[in-house]
Amino acid sequence: MGRGRRLGNLRTPISVQKLQTALHAKAKEEPGYRFYLLYDKIYRQDVLEHAYRICKANKGAAGVDGVRIEDIEATEVEQWLGELAERLRKKDYTPEAVKRVWIPKPNGKQRPLGIPTITDRVVQTAATIVLEPIFEADLQSEQYAYRADRGAQDAVRAVHRLLNTGHRHVIDADLSGYFDSIPHKELMKSVARRISDRHILHLIKQWLEAPVEENDGHGHRKRTTTNRDAGRGIPQGAPISPLLSNLYMRRFILGWKQWGCERSWSAHIVNYADDLVICCKVQAHEAMDAMRRIMEKLKLTVNEDKTHLCLIPQERFDFLGYTFGRCYNRVTGRAYIGTRPSKKSIKRMVESITEETNRRRAILDAEYVVGQLNRKLTGWANYFCLGQVSTAYQSINIHVTHRLRRWLCKKHKVQGNGGKRYTNQYLYDELGLINLPRRTHDLPWAKA
Numbered sequence: 486m487g488r489g490r491r492l493g494n495l496r497t498p499i500s501v502q503k504l505q506t507a508l509h510a511k512a513k514e515e516p517g518y519r520f521y522l523l524y525d526k527i528y529r530q531d532v533l534e535h536a537y538r539i540c541k542a543n544k545g546a547a548g549v550d551g552v553r554i555e556d557i558e559a560t561e562v563e564q565w566l567g568e569l570a571e572r573l574r575k576k577d578y579t580p581e582a583v584k585r586v587w588i589p590k591p592n593g594k595q596r597p598l599g600i601p602t603i604t605d606r607v608v609q610t611a612a613t614i615v616l617e618p619i620f621e622a623d624l625q626s627e628q629y630a631y632r633a634d635r636g637a638q639d640a641v642r643a644v645h646r647l648l649n650t651g652h653r654h655v656i657d658a659d660l661s662g663y664f665d666s667i668p669h670k671e672l673m674k675s676v677a678r679r680i681s682d683r684h685i686l687h688l689i690k691q692w693l694e695a696p697v698e699e700n701d702g703h704g705h706r707k708r709t710t711t712n713r714d715a716g717r718g719i720p721q722g723a724p725i726s727p728l729l730s731n732l733y734m735r736r737f738i739l740g741w742k743q744w745g746c747e748r749s750w751s752a753h754i755v756n757y758a759d760d761l762v763i764c765c766k767v768q769a770h771e772a773m774d775a776m777r778r779i780m781e782k783l784k785l786t787v788n789e790d791k792t793h794l795c796l797i798p799q800e801r802f803d804f805l806g807y808t809f810g811r812c813y814n815r816v817t818g819r820a821y822i823g824t825r826p827s828k829k830s831i832k833r834m835v836e837s838i839t840e841e842t843n844r845r846r847a848i849l850d851a852e853y854v855v856g857q858l859n860r861k862l863t864g865w866a867n868y869f870c871l872g873q874v875s876t877a878y879q880s881i882n883i884h885v886t887h888r889l890r891r892w893l894c895k896k897h898k899v900q901g902n903g904g905k906r907y908t909n910q911y912l913y914d915e916l917g918l919i920n921l922p923r924r925t926h927d928l929p930w931a932k933a
Contacts, residue, residue: 495538500531501614509618512679519677520619524684527611528573533566536610540603540724548602549584549698557603569604576684580605580691582708583720585699597665599697599720609724612688617728619679624731625738630758631727637805640757641824641871644804647753647764648797648822654769655762655809656752656776657802659791663759664726665718667733668784669693672719675732692725693718717784730758733783740779746772755804762804769794798822806830812873824872831877834865835884842888847896854892855916858885862919878921886912 497505504526511518526532540554547553557565572578581602587595601609624632629640648655660666669690676689694713697720701707712718719726738754746752751766765772773794780787795802798820801810807830812823841857862885869877889912890903899906912918 495535495542498531498535501535504529504532505614505618508615509622512619512622516623519679519681521681523615523680523682524688525574526615527608527685527688528570530566530570532611532614533570533607536607536614537562537566539610540606545603545606546586546600547584548600548605549582550602550604552603554603566607569607573608578608580608580695582696582698583723585697585720597721599722599726601692601695601720601723605692605695606724608688609692612685613725613728616680616685620728620732623679623735625735627738627754628731628734628756630756631731637757638868638871640755641805641807643755644762644764644809645822645824645872647755648809652751652753652764652766653797653822654765654767654772655795655797655802656765656769656773657791657793657795657804658761658763658776659788660759660761660780661786661788663785664721664730666785667719667730668717669712670716671736671784672729672733675736676729689725689729692720692723695720727758734759734761736783737779737785740782741776744775744779746775757805760805762802803827803829806869807871815875826869826874826877830869831880834861834881837861838881838885838888842885842892844892844895847892851893851896851916855889855918858889859917859919862921866919866921866924875922878924882921885918889916889918 508520511520541558544554569578581604583599583601583605586598586600588598590596621632629635629637629643672693673686673690677686680686694710696708696710697712698706698708712720719729734756738756741747741752741754747754750768750772752763752769752772753765754761754763763769763772763776773792777787793802797809798811801808803809806827807824808827809824810822811820812825813820838858838861841854841861846854862881865881866874866878886909887902890907893899893907894901894903913920
């Protein structure tokens with residue numbers, strides 16, 4: 486929810502905070518209330534301006550119209566926003582096609598990313614600003630993605646707590662193409678349960694059914710209407726999509742509770758976007774069968790190849806980049822159930838460091854390269870700071886110092902591995918490279 490939170494370096498304006506607080510309070514106080522007059526809030530000047538600033542801060546690429554943020558900034562932004570507000574007021578606004586690009590996945594496959602035009606992104610963001618506080622009142626405590634004061638680390642902690650309170654029969658679930666599978670009709674019912682403003686509902690339906698444009702591989706553009714034809718799917722990358730994906734996953738969590746699954750098997754869900762685990766005390770096989778049945782009713786598909794049962798501590802599983810399972814205290818040798826960065830997460834970071842220190846980049850300044858490495862290391866360590874992290878930090882530290890020495894040797898045409906010329910002291914003290922193990926020197930949980 487946006488009530489008072491920072492988005493990047495953006496503080497929600499007081500007037501927008503007041504609007505969101507009022508909407509959230511009304512939704513919280515009256516769970517059955519349907520909001521019937523919201524459309525005019527979307528084109529309020531303060532809401533649209535804040536939405537534009539968020540889109541600008543996100544620095545997204547141009548959509549199918551080729552218009553970039555820089556192009557809008559080169560004109561009169563207030564006039565551009567004013568014209569957009571007038572189009573919305575007159576109901577003249579119609580979304581354009583979504584540009585599709587393909588993003589490489591760690592497993593070598595690709596996932597589709599939808600890029601709406603900047604105009605569409607601003608309107609979707611404005612709609613999210615208005616709708617999010619309403620639906621935030623209804624989202625379940627098991628949902629951790631795309632919410633204020635919650636995040637992936639909180640989901641990791643929640644799983645860890647469950648494992649250490651006896652919920653050691655784990656369903657590590659995977660859904661096949663969750664975003665692409667969400668059925669429009671059922672999703673719109675979830676929206677309409679709270680929103681009766683037909684103009685808002687029409688906007689959302691238009692965004693769901695927008696055509697997709699992509700390169701056909703021969704230098705030409707092709708447009709398809711797969712989502713509209715199939716009546717399912719929300720574009721990953723659109724500002725409204727996280728809210729809609731949370732809203733539909735809520736149906737699964739409610740169904741799980743209403744069917745008595747949580748009570749029968751002490752089976753608790755931890756959900757982050759399309760990732761979820763279910764930690765049970767007993768009868769995990771029955772719980773898995775129930776999960777399949779509910780997902781089928783929701784017209785979602787369980788990926789059987791990636792969904793499995795895991796018994797802790799005999800086995801281990803990965804969730805949100807962490808591995809859960811048996812760990813050993815490095816000092817006492819005592820076994821305990823804990824977390825550590827997964828092998829896949831470490832491997833991806835190693836590959837990223839390798840790419841950053843590629844010999845083709847030898848023309849760059851050392852200060853720039855070290856700065857890029859430090860940003861990566863800091864971001865990685867800020868997320869992977871739970872549980873047993875020392876071994877992972879040391880492994881990455883060895884790799885980054887080795888790669889940076891090789892890069893420096895290439896840049897300055899130095900023979901050998903550079904160990905004598907580019908010592909650790911030089912890398913850390915002179916170039917300012919971050920020393921990951923040093924970050925955790927005084928943290929007892931990192932020494933485990």
